[in-house]
Amino acid sequence: MNLQKQILEVQPEIEEYARNYGLDFFPTVFELIDYDTMNQLAAYGGFPIRYPHWRFGMEYDQLAKGYRYGLQKIYEMVINTDPCYAYLMNVNNLTDQKLVMAHVFAHCDFFKNNFYFSHTNRKMIDEMANHGTRIRRYIDKFGLQAVENFIDTCLTLENLIDYHAPYVQRKPESGKKNPEANAPKIKRLRSKKYMEKYINPPEFIEQQIKDREAREHVQYPFPPEPERDVLNFLIEFAPLTDWQRDVLGIIREEAYYFAPQGMTKIMNEGWATYWHSTIMTQKALHPAEIVDYAEHHSGTVASHPGRLNPYRLGVMLFKDIEDRWNKGKFGKEYEECDDIKLKRTWDKKTNLGRQKIFEVRKLYNDVNFIDTFLTEGFSREHNMFSFAFNKENERYEIESRDFKVIKQRLLQSLTNLGQPIISVIDANFKNRGELLLFHQFEGVELEQNYCHDTLINLYQIWNRPVHIQTNLEEEAVMMSYEGEDIKMQNISRN
Amino acid sequence: MSLMSIDYDYNRFRQIIKGKIKENLRKYISSGEMIGRKGKDLVSIPLPQVDIPRFRFGNNGNGGAGQGKGEPGTPLGGDDAEEGEGKAGNLPGVHIKEVELTMDELAEILGEELELPNIEPRGKKQIITRKDKYTGIRKTGPESLRHFKRTFREALKRQIISGQFNMEKPSVTPVRDDFRYRSWKTTSLPETNAVIIYIMDVSGSMWDEQKEIVRLETFWIDTWLRHQYKGVETRYVIHDAQAQEVDRDTFFTVRESGGTVISTSYELTEKIIEKDYPAEEWNIYIFQFSDGDNWSREDNSYCVELLQSELLPKVNLFGYGQVESTYGSGEFFDFLDRNLGESENMVLSRIENKDEIFESIKDFLGKGK
Numbered sequence: 001m002n003l004q005k006q007i008l009e010v011q012p013e014i015e016e017y018a019r020n021y022g023l024d025f026f027p028t029v030f031e032l033i034d035y036d037t038m039n040q041l042a043a044y045g046g047f048p049i050r051y052p053h054w055r056f057g058m059e060y061d062q063l064a065k066g067y068r069y070g071l072q073k074i075y076e077m078v079i080n081t082d083p084c085y086a087y088l089m090n091v092n093n094l095t096d097q098k099l100v101m102a103h104v105f106a107h108c109d110f111f112k113n114n115f116y117f118s119h120t121n122r123k124m125i126d127e128m129a130n131h132g133t134r135i136r137r138y139i140d141k142f143g144l145q146a147v148e149n150f151i152d153t154c155l156t157l158e159n160l161i162d163y164h165a166p167y168v169q170r171k172p173e174s175g176k177k178n179p180e181a182n183a184p185k186i187k188r189l190r191s192k193k194y195m196e197k198y199i200n201p202p203e204f205i206e207q208q209i210k211d212r213e214a215r216e217h218v219q220y221p222f223p224p225e226p227e228r229d230v231l232n233f234l235i236e237f238a239p240l241t242d243w244q245r246d247v248l249g250i251i252r253e254e255a256y257y258f259a260p261q262g263m264t265k266i267m268n269e270g271w272a273t274y275w276h277s278t279i280m281t282q283k284a285l286h287p288a289e290i291v292d293y294a295e296h297h298s299g300t301v302a303s304h305p306g307r308l309n310p311y312r313l314g315v316m317l318f319k320d321i322e323d324r325w326n327k328g329k330f331g332k333e334y335e336e337c338d339d340i341k342l343k344r345t346w347d348k349k350t351n352l353g354r355q356k357i358f359e360v361r362k363l364y365n366d367v368n369f370i371d372t373f374l375t376e377g378f379s380r381e382h383n384m385f386s387f388a389f390n391k392e393n394e395r396y397e398i399e400s401r402d403f404k405v406i407k408q409r410l411l412q413s414l415t416n417l418g419q420p421i422i423s424v425i426d427a428n429f430k431n432r433g434e435l436l437l438f439h440q441f442e443g444v445e446l447e448q449n450y451c452h453d454t455l456i457n458l459y460q461i462w463n464r465p466v467h468i469q470t471n472l473e474e475e476a477v478m479m480s481y482e483g484e485d486i487k488m489q490n491i492s493r494n
Numbered sequence: 495m496s497l498m499s500i501d502y503d504y505n506r507f508r509q510i511i512k513g514k515i516k517e518n519l520r521k522y523i524s525s526g527e528m529i530g531r532k533g534k535d536l537v538s539i540p541l542p543q544v545d546i547p548r549f550r551f552g553n554n555g556n557g558g559a560g561q562g563k564g565e566p567g568t569p570l571g572g573d574d575a576e577e578g579e580g581k582a583g584n585l586p587g588v589h590i591k592e593v594e595l596t597m598d599e600l601a602e603i604l605g606e607e608l609e610l611p612n613i614e615p616r617g618k619k620q621i622i623t624r625k626d627k628y629t630g631i632r633k634t635g636p637e638s639l640r641h642f643k644r645t646f647r648e649a650l651k652r653q654i655i656s657g658q659f660n661m662e663k664p665s666v667t668p669v670r671d672d673f674r675y676r677s678w679k680t681t682s683l684p685e686t687n688a689v690i691i692y693i694m695d696v697s698g699s700m701w702d703e704q705k706e707i708v709r710l711e712t713f714w715i716d717t718w719l720r721h722q723y724k725g726v727e728t729r730y731v732i733h734d735a736q737a738q739e740v741d742r743d744t745f746f747t748v749r750e751s752g753g754t755v756i757s758t759s760y761e762l763t764e765k766i767i768e769k770d771y772p773a774e775e776w777n778i779y780i781f782q783f784s785d786g787d788n789w790s791r792e793d794n795s796y797c798v799e800l801l802q803s804e805l806l807p808k809v810n811l812f813g814y815g816q817v818e819s820t821y822g823s824g825e826f827f828d829f830l831d832r833n834l835g836e837s838e839n840m841v842l843s844r845i846e847n848k849d850e851i852f853e854s855i856k857d858f859l860g861k862g863k
Contacts, residue, residue, distance in 0.1 A: 040500040052499055057507030058543055060500050065541060069603050152519070155546050308560050387570050388557030394703065396570040399557060410559035420549050444555040453522075453547035473554075 004032050007088070010098055010284075017283045018105040022358060023275065025108035026122070027083040030101065032090045038074050039063040041087060045258065046079040047128045051135035051250070053151055075296075076100035080111040080261070082122035095292035098284050099276050106275035109361075110268050116260040116365050119166040124257055131250045138243045150244055154251040156457040159419050160230035161252060163259050170225075186212065226423040226438060231255070233424050238461050248461075262417045263365045270314015271361050273300060277315070308410075313382075317369070320378050321360060322353035366414045374410070376403040386410075412442070420446060422468070435462045439470035446470050455481040511542045519544055541607070601721030604714060608852060611862035613722045613810075628676045635675025644674035688723040688777035688810075689770075690715065691763055694745060695784035697734040697754040704817040707845055708783045709746050711815060714855050715781060723777065729766055733759035735789070739766065755789045756826065760800040773808035780805065781813040781858070786824035794826065798833045801840075811839050813858045818846045839863060 007030060018025070033041070043060035044050045066072040075096060078086045086104040088097055111117050121127055139147045162170070186208045191199035227233045231252040235245055261268070277297060285293055301312040324330055328348030337343050360369065386409040388399040399405065415421075421440040429436040435458070439446060451468065458466045458481075465482035469491065480487045509515045511523060522545045560570070604610065631644055649668035653659040659666075692712055694700070720726045730745035731737055737758040740748065763780060771778055788794055806812060816827045827842060834840055843857040844850075 043500060043503075052503055052506075054503055054506040054510055055544070055546070057500065057503035057505065060504055061507060062541060062543070069599065148516075149518070152546065156548055159548055159550075308558070313561075382561055383563065384559055384561050385564065385566075386557060386559050389553040389555065391554060393569070394553075396557070398560075398564045398566050398568045398570065400566055406559050409557050413558040418551070420551060422549055439549070444551045445553075447550055447552035450547045450550055450552075454549050457547065468549075 004090075006094055007032060007097055007101075010094070011101065014098060014101045014279065014284055015105065017279050018102065018109075018275070021275070021278070022354070023105055023109040025084060025105055025112055026081075028105065028108050029083050029085050030104075031085065031087050033087050034090050035067055035073065036064070038077065038087060038089055039067060042074055042077055046077050046085075046087075047125060049125075049129040049132045051132045051151075052139070053148070055155070076104055078104050078107045078111075079124070080117060080120055080122070081124055082112075084108040084111065085125070093292060095285075095289040096296055098289075099280055099293060099296055102276040102279040102284065103272045106272040107268060109275075110264070110271050113362050114260070114264060114267075114365075115363055116167070116263055120257055120260060127257075128254070131254070134246060135250065138247065142243060147243075147247070150247055151251070153457045153460050154248050156454050157231060157234070157461070158251055158255050159417075160422055161232075161255050161259070162228035163263060163416060165229055166256065170228075221425075222427050223424060226425045228421070228423045230422065230424055230437070233427070234461055237427060239463050240461065259417070260365075263367075266310045266314040266317075266366045266414075267361065267364060267369050268314070269311045270316075270318050273311045273315040274318045274357075316382065317373055317378070318357050318360070320375070321373055322357050324353075325356035326351050326353035328352075367411060370407070370410055370414065374407055379403050379406055412444070420444075425469075429467060432464070434465040434467065437466070437468040439468060441471040441476075445472055448472075451479060452481070452486045455479060455486065459483065507544070510544060522546065598721055601717045604718055604855075605721070608856045608860070610718065610856070610859050613719075613859075613862055628678045630677040630679065631674050632677045633674065635677065639676045641674045641676050645672055648672040648674060687725045687727075687775070688719060688779060689727045689729065690719060690779045690781065691729045691731060691766060692745065693731045693733065693759045693763060693780065693782040693784075695734070695754055695756070695787075696732045696748055696750045697752060697787070700749075700785055700817070701819065704783075704785060704819050705746060707817050707848060707851060708815075710848070710851050711783070711845070711855065712781070714851070715779075715813075715858065718855075718859055719779065731759050731762055731766070733762075737762040753789050754784075754787050755793055756784065757793050757796045757800060760797060760805060764800065764804045767805075767808055778809040779811050779813070780809055781815065783815045783817055784826060785819040786816045786826040788826050788829075794829045797826075798830070801830075801834060806834075806837055806839060809839060811841065811858070811861070811863045812837075813841045813843065815843050815845055815854060815858070818844065 011030060015028070039060055041048065042063055043056045050056060063072075063074070067074075074089060075092060076086060076088055078084060084104075086101075086108075088100060092100070111120075135147065135151075186205065188205070189199050223233065231248065234240075235248050235252065240248065280293055280297075301315060302309065326349075327346055328334065328350035329343075329346050334343070334346060337346070360373070364372070380403075384406050385401050386399045386406040387396050388409070389395070390397045399409070421442075422437055423440070424435065425438040426436040427433070437458075451470075455466050455468060465480060467478050467480040469476065469478050471477065472488075475490055476492045478489050478491050480489070506515070510519055523542060605612075628639075631641060645668050646666055649666050649672040650659065652669075652672060653666060694705075694708055716726070716728065728742070730740050730742055732740055732745060732748060732750075733754070733756065734750040735753040735755045735758070739762065759782070767773070767778060788797070801812065814827070814830060816824060818824065827844060830840070831842055835842075841858050841861065843854040845854045
């Protein structure tokens with residue numbers, strides 16, 4: 001019996017288990033593919049058609065080598081679309097396939113229900129293919145070299161988007177601030193003609209005219225508020241041609257599409273792992289499959305010394321939450337209890353665990369998930385530590401076992417997807433149309449060489465000198481590129 | 495599924511790596527690495543890649559959270575913070591498994607990636623050994639050589655074809671015809687022996703960073719030569735103003751201060767060879783790592799003399815790796831190059847930083863000696 005047929009037969013079974021547990025997902029299409037097709041698809045981020053670019057070839061090279069050398073293999077890949085497409089590797093045995101199907105349904109459920117995915121385009125397969133068509137057309141028209149080089153430039157700026165923009169309103173919708181519109185006119189008191197000179201003396205009028213002129217010369221900052229969506233700012237205001245604007249828009253749109261996946265990695269993998277283990281051990285597993293299952297599952301949640309496995313951290317936290325809410329280990333009474341023994345054996349039989357984890361998967365992302373649910377007890381039980389770079393030895397070392405430090409380090413590594421927070425603060429810097437970016441420094445310095453090269457690329461787009469303010473060795477500095485070489489100056493005020 | 499254009503993108507990428515197109519990206523090509531696992535250790539496998547620059551965090555002030563044993567101050571496995579997060583899952587819902595590598599597999603990967611030629615052994619006396627290797631399968635043979643897996647596979651095939659196999663109640667019973675046995679082939683293997691003598695300058699000017707580079711280089715050289723020769727012995731010589739032979743652990747940890755007289759290490763190496771490794775029976779490799787600082791010009795000349803008359807005639811390869819350090823003058827490299835640059839079996843290589851390790855291994859081993 002061939003595998004495809006077997007898969008089709010087990011799919012409804014696993015699907016039913018998943019639905020009965022309350023998982024709610026888009027219709028899911030499974031495709032059984034060979035390893036090479038899998039590697040190709042994975043290189044394209046799961047999408048069959050993307051725009052042509054060498055970096056997909058590079059991804060493929062790495063995946064193909066990893067597979068060929070037996071370093072890694074991909075079991076499954078799911079993409080966030082409606083219907084949801086999931087690819088399974090055809091060489092895996094049926095037990096593996098059942099496991100990854102259960103895993104996939106949980107991912108789909110997460111895609112469909114988690115708040116941070118609520119703005120994603122569920123028809124992204126079509127959209128990506130359209131992007132491909134548009135960029136191919138530009139290549140035909142303007143030449144491969146020009147278009148590819150421009151894409152390279154855009155990719156260096158790809159991470160300069162506002163990851164939370166889809167969920168909040170940053171700017172007031174209407175009422176554009178036009179300073180001239182409500183600028184006061186010259187005031188005159190009503191008077192008879194012969195009294196004019198006394199009621200509105202000429203000096204007073206003159207003073208008002210002067211004031212108005214002075215107001216007109218006041219520099220209103222542009223942008224009025226720091227702009228986190230640097231890409232959008234460039235699309236709107238950089239001197240680009242139409243096709244360049246479109247290409248930059250494409251890069252930006254795709255970056256926003258993939259953003260929620262980066263923002264929920266721990267949760268999404270944890271959720272899928274929680275459900276594959278629940279479904280398999282409670283329902284789907286036949287006695288003969290135990291060994292295969294155990295091997296695969298343990299591989300998934302293995303902890304490598306020193307590393308944090310997102311699958312493992314996620315699933316452990318979900319289990320911890322479930323347990324706490326089942327036993328009522330939350331709320332004022334529990335938090336304020338000082339008796340350690342009592343706390344440990346605390347069990348109010350609240351049985352709210354399942355309900356709670358479903359709520360968590362709907363409302364949280366990795367940052368507030370960790371912030372809210374990572375407890376000191378959990379950290380100690382799982383032997384967590386924080387690590388930091390030691391300048392003297394030039395290496396990463398274990399820094400502390402203190403819960404506060406661990407949590408802070410972990411949150412720091414997840415905030416803004418572990419990338420520096422950078423915004424445009426002045427697009428008319430020095431009153432010469434130069435672009436000034438600001439790095440919100442929170443203790444971690446920028447990598448110098450990358451910073452230089454990114455500035456050079458930014459210059460290609462802005463076409464005027466570009467600057468970034470950041471901190472280096474505890475001093476505020478500004479790095480600038482004006483077309484020749486990188487300059488750095490100390491701007492600390494003291 | 496539609497036809498994918500990965501071939502196109504892949505070729506484009508290869509061309510960039512080979513430096514044929516897009517000169518502007520050349521400086522972003524790094525030899526990269528893929529993390530493999532060898533026993534408890536992580537090893538990296540060379541993997542060229544183009545690193546697109548971005549605003550991103552550097553090391554200073556950086557950190558994260560991990561899991562496991564260790565006191566504050568214990569170094570982490572890798573040097574890169576990203577490793578702390580694990581490589582899995584940069585793609586949506588991708589589920590990746592890591593597998594272990596054997597030493598031989600590692601060596602093959604290295605050979606393939608760096609396009610290393612196989613080594614032509616030099617030892618005049620080659621001992622040929624005959625060895626039976628169980629490589630084939632046949633239908634007859636002694637019970638002790640019965641191949642269970644193959645046998646059951648045959649049985650399973652037969653049952654499926656004949657429709658006797660029941661999915662609900664899987665049971666497989668081999669009959670006489672299904673039995674398969676291992677069979678052997680006798681192969682002749684040239685048995686060659688090799689010795690690697692590592693020399694390192696441990697004077698004050700070699701710092702941890704330089705030593706780390708040496709450690710990685712020697713790891714890969716060992717891996718490759720062990721793959722090429724059946725028996726490989728290693729010896730370690732350290733020197734500052736004097737030379738001494740040490741064991742492997744000491745070699746990488748000891749630090750002396752004071753001056754550097756390179757010739758002392760050559761003299762000691764000469765003695766080791768003289769005593770234990772007659773040149774006509776052994777393939778001899780010497781790899782020397784230094785920051786290129788020597789005590790005096792006279793000693794430089796003496797070194798060249800020793801190399802020319804004593805060492806080079808006896809060895810397959812003499813590799814000199816100069817690990818760049820801010821404290822060293824780096825003169826020795828130029829001196830060797832001027833005086834012995836023509837020698838067939840000497841390779842000089844500069845290793846400025848960790849990224850250049852693979853390049854330098856290619857220098858050393860690329861000659862096929």
